Amino acid sequence: MKLAVVVQRYGQDVHGGTELHARYIAEHLAQHAEVEVLTTCANDDTTWANHYKSGSETVNGVHVRRFRVSRSRRAAASARLADRVLHHTHSLADELKWIEAEGPASRSLLRHLRSHGGSYDFCLFFDYRYYHSFHGAHAVPSRAILVPRAERHETIGARVFRDVFRGARAILYNSPEERSLIQAIAGNPQVPGVVVGAGAEVPQNPQPGRFRQKHNIRGPFALYVGTIDERHGCGDLFTLFDGYSRQPSARLSLLLAGEGRLPIPTHPKIAHVGVLDDAERFDAIAAADAVVIPSRYESLSRTALEAWALGKPVLANAKSDVLKGQCLRSNGGLCYQTPAEFAAMLQALEQNRWLSASLGKTGRQYFRDHYDWRVVERKYHDVLVQLQKSEPRTAMEPIPRWSDCRRCDVAPASDVLRSTS
């Protein structure tokens, strides 16, 4: 079986959630099938500037084919079009322009898919909102398997994505909540869809003491791992933690691992250790008393999975239905809605050792049952074999013609999302 993994960026020095997801899947599927990664030369997702050389190379034993980005990201145009698409009545042309402005627009990648798409059994497109997924799925619709990584964000209400969700050969979801959301918006129950997710490479013997010694950390702490910005809920996290730390019995500190644009407040109990590599990240999780996930927009929280894999409890934002669902299904974490709940739950995790240990234990079991790599690989294998045996049941709607695109009658994406909730 020959598979193509199509993703916007790829490399060992690329740490985005989608990119890591694609890389891990490619590396694990490469053990069972012939896998080729089709990606761009971009390294920076804010500009999509060409960074790597175009052509072929091998990364961790996986063959990677890079294509040049035709046009850098136009941030101003993208923001203007996003506002129009998300919040105002607009035309399909606006949505297509928005996808192009978001990028990464690579004509050569599309040409390759059109000309050589038949040589792959299936093409796995990661992240539905990017240019390569939208146009790539239209280029090879009968082979297009979408890994949408969708969260409850207004973007998903855009009309053009509905056709992709309806016309893909199959969709591999990260969570049941993601499947419900997409099916509610696109109305695509006929499209084969399986909740698969992704595993996590967890070391057998993480060294929490090493991490504490290196960063001179004493005392218990809650850990946040990821991009430090408003979109990931870090602003709220700072406020919530400040409220918690005002309690006389509060003993936990907050440790931030990652980088971002949001300034970190000066607080005696908030510390920042910068970006951690994989080994250090696991050491940090093993050293933490709890892992905090304040983001509202998640399709699958890798941090939560890694925490559970190491037997650590999770404190998550209940406004993310995915995180809430994961916590309830796994019995491995608590979900807060208000500042009072955040403080009380953090305190409960800190002071009730049995609670913390039980949550970690059940979380670890959940991880082993559903997100161990063997389980994920088996799911991928079953889906691909089943798809190989069956004929395509759906047909992709072509991209609308010029005349159809001009009618300004498409509802705002935010309204579409609101109508499903």
Next chain:
Amino acid sequence: MAEFNVRSDSINVEQIMEQIRARIREKRGVDYTDAEIQQLAAARLEKFIDPDKLRSNLLSEFHRVRAEGDTPVALDAVVDESVLFETHRPWLRALRTLLRPILKLFLNTKALAALSAHAKADLARKSRDQMTFEVIHNMVVEMTRLGIEVKNLTMRVESMQSRLEFNERRARALESVVVYKPGDANPVPPPARPQVHDTRPPEEFRPRQDSQPAAAPAQTAAGAPAPSGADGAGQRRKRRRRRGRRGGTGQPWAQNQPGQTGQFNQPAESAVPGDAMPPQDMHVDEGPDDGPDDSNGGDGTEHDPQ
């Protein structure tokens, strides 16, 4: 943090979160934001009157409406039909006065005047209703806020009360343990007293008659029975002595008798000085209040369990 009642390996996160939320509700009451309070207040009243016309100069508006609408002079002026013919132009006023009988032939000017008065009264009433609405609105907001505050304060008082009771019990328990006599390294051993079976009813049920002789033999500090006298002065002296012992003024550092219920039974040799603080983690019995019982005279004698 209180314990959860789920203690098996297969824990239920939903249940735990619900317990935490219930505890937050118990501790803090139902939290309302200002916006929610406003919404609560508006939800009931906006059906009747438009809340958009809220004013800040409420008192002055009240005064103005009262001055305009409620004064008897103003009402008389409104009801008077002559207002129908009023004008600031003298020549027109004169003409109207001249033609007034003819006009009255065609029109019921009294009815017109009454209608005019009703219209003005309606306006005044609406204005008053608006202000009444404002007052009620403000009252509802404040009442809701006060209700929440009272609930919080009640819970704080209860919490402080329980803490106070706990501290009192702790202090009593510690007092019963500690014997300290200034300037004496060896605390005074408790006087050996014969066990006296007090058959008297509790003090609060005894008749309060000064002339009645004591039914039980009084004990002196040395343990000898006090001679009972018949004269009132002797009785008063005995009562004073007893009161002194009960109140602890006569023998402030009295050692509890061994076997006294609800208190530590500690030999005098192991007693520590009174100013030595007990260890912080010392276990203190939080049982029922076992303080000195006046019914047995406070002299360390035991009640007969029978």
